[in-house]
Amino acid sequence: MKLVDMNVAEFISVLGSDAPAPGGGSASALAGSMGTALTMMVMNLTVGKKKYEEYDSQSREILKKMTKLNKQLVAIIDRDTEAFEGVSAVFSMPKQTEEEKEKRREAMQAALKTATLVPFEMMGIMVEAVNETKKAVGKSNINAASDLGVAVLNLKSGIQGAWLNVLINLSGVKDEEFVEQYRKEGQKRLDEGCKTADEVYEEILKII
Amino acid sequence: MKLVDMNVAEFISVLGSDAPAPGGGSASALAGSMGTALTMMVMNLTVGKKKYEEYDSQSREILKKMTKLNKQLVAIIDRDTEAFEGVSAVFSMPKQTEEEKEKRREAMQAALKTATLVPFEMMGIMVEAVNETKKAVGKSNINAASDLGVAVLNLKSGIQGAWLNVLINLSGVKDEEFVEQYRKEGQKRLDEGCKTADEVYEEILKII
Numbered sequence: 001m002k003l004v005d006m007n008v009a010e011f012i013s014v015l016g017s018d019a020p021a022p023g024g025g026s027a028s029a030l031a032g033s034m035g036t037a038l039t040m041m042v043m044n045l046t047v048g049k050k051k052y053e054e055y056d057s058q059s060r061e062i063l064k065k066m067t068k069l070n071k072q073l074v075a076i077i078d079r080d081t082e083a084f085e086g087v088s089a090v091f092s093m094p095k096q097t098e099e100e101k102e103k104r105r106e107a108m109q110a111a112l113k114t115a116t117l118v119p120f121e122m123m124g125i126m127v128e129a130v131n132e133t134k135k136a137v138g139k140s141n142i143n144a145a146s147d148l149g150v151a152v153l154n155l156k157s158g159i160q161g162a163w164l165n166v167l168i169n170l171s172g173v174k175d176e177e178f179v180e181q182y183r184k185e186g187q188k189r190l191d192e193g194c195k196t197a198d199e200v201y202e203e204i205l206k207i208i
Numbered sequence: 209m210k211l212v213d214m215n216v217a218e219f220i221s222v223l224g225s226d227a228p229a230p231g232g233g234s235a236s237a238l239a240g241s242m243g244t245a246l247t248m249m250v251m252n253l254t255v256g257k258k259k260y261e262e263y264d265s266q267s268r269e270i271l272k273k274m275t276k277l278n279k280q281l282v283a284i285i286d287r288d289t290e291a292f293e294g295v296s297a298v299f300s301m302p303k304q305t306e307e308e309k310e311k312r313r314e315a316m317q318a319a320l321k322t323a324t325l326v327p328f329e330m331m332g333i334m335v336e337a338v339n340e341t342k343k344a345v346g347k348s349n350i351n352a353a354s355d356l357g358v359a360v361l362n363l364k365s366g367i368q369g370a371w372l373n374v375l376i377n378l379s380g381v382k383d384e385e386f387v388e389q390y391r392k393e394g395q396k397r398l399d400e401g402c403k404t405a406d407e408v409y410e411e412i413l414k415i416i
Binding site (some may be wrong): 005006007008009011012013015016017018019020023024025027028030031033036037038040041044045067070074077102104143144145147149150151153154156157160161164165167168171191201202204205208 | 211212213214215216217219220223224225226227228231232233235236238239240244245246248249253254270275278282285297313351352354355357358359362364365367368372373376379382387409412413416
């Protein structure tokens with residue numbers, strides 16, 4: 001059964017169980033999904049309103065982009081758990097002969113790279129979502145200002161959570177070039193996303 | 209239909225819609241629910257394991273407390289939206305006569321106080337959860353270290369998100385004593401929760 005098809009209470013219960021997946025990766029994708037959804041809600045409460053007429057076309061643009069990013073993040077909730085299960089599956093591969101051992105090592109490296117790339121991709125989507133959300137601050141329904149704040153809080157925790165998952169998977173990867181590349185680019189995404197999210201949060205605190 | 213009975217994809221979709229509730233308050237409670245669930249998972253992957261024998265009784269204690277806090281947070285997902293709907297309901301009350309206006313004002317003040325108290329309560333539960341999670345750092349299954357990090361990230365964003373909801377509701381409350389009390393106590397919860405969560409996150413970054 002797909003995680004997104006479980007009801008919320010059930011998802012939380014599976015998350016808390018002794019099954020190692022779903023774990024922090026899928027939780028971070030869900031945090032990002034909530035973040036993008038909240039910005040969508042604020043845009044939905046802004047478009048077509050006389051008071052925010054001058055921001056109408058920008059608001060519609062943000063809503064459109066955010067809807068796309070939201071869909072991607074909702075899909076990643078399950079994709080991250082699948083990537084984790086790909087790593088787990090390697091543990092049941094035979095390791096008697098040298099050939100089997102070699103095959104197992106290769107499979108593990110491939111699985112760890114996939115399990116790195118999924119949260120790395122997640123980070124990129126969430127950084128874009130934070131940047132879009134920033135555009136709406138002070139130019140959207142003031143009654144929902146706190147919701148815009150909660151949007152970036154969830155996106156920030158999603159970015160940082162995905163980063164922890166990039167790091168823990170990279171720690172098992174032997175390909176040094178790969179490790180260096182995704183450490184560097186991941187750090188860049190982390191810094192950009194956190195900085196912008198913090199700016200938005202501080203701005204919201206001033207408004208409300 | 210209760211929010212926790214919706215499936216995850218459906219919840220995200222309702223969150224993103226033009227309905228003002230569920231909004232940031234319920235999203236923050238769900239973030240806290242994920243946070244507590246992730247600490248529960250790490251404890252479930254620690255108890256009864258030979259390698260973590262010396263922490264076994266502490267781990268069981270944390271698991272027990274965290275299970276209680278998790279239940280409270282899952283219940284608050286719906287309670288926060290109900291509190292918001294309590295505020296919305298006042299808008300449809302009659303306001304023709306002076307008596308009606310007075311009744312309406314009183315109902316609004318009562319509803320705003322409730323809508324303040326629910327996220328304030330949420331903050332307390334999540335601060336306790338962060339403190340419990342901190343105890344487990346370095347004393348729990350190392351393979352799930354990143355999950356412990358994601359736990360506090362979600363709890364922190366939940367605390368900050370709940371704080372934004374306390375503030376936005378307080379902004380409509382006329383009772384100055386009430387406002388001062390919950391501003392002061394909320395700020396205390398915010399500072400304590402964020403400080404401890406940041407400490408845990410930094411610690412996790414060193415471990416993984």
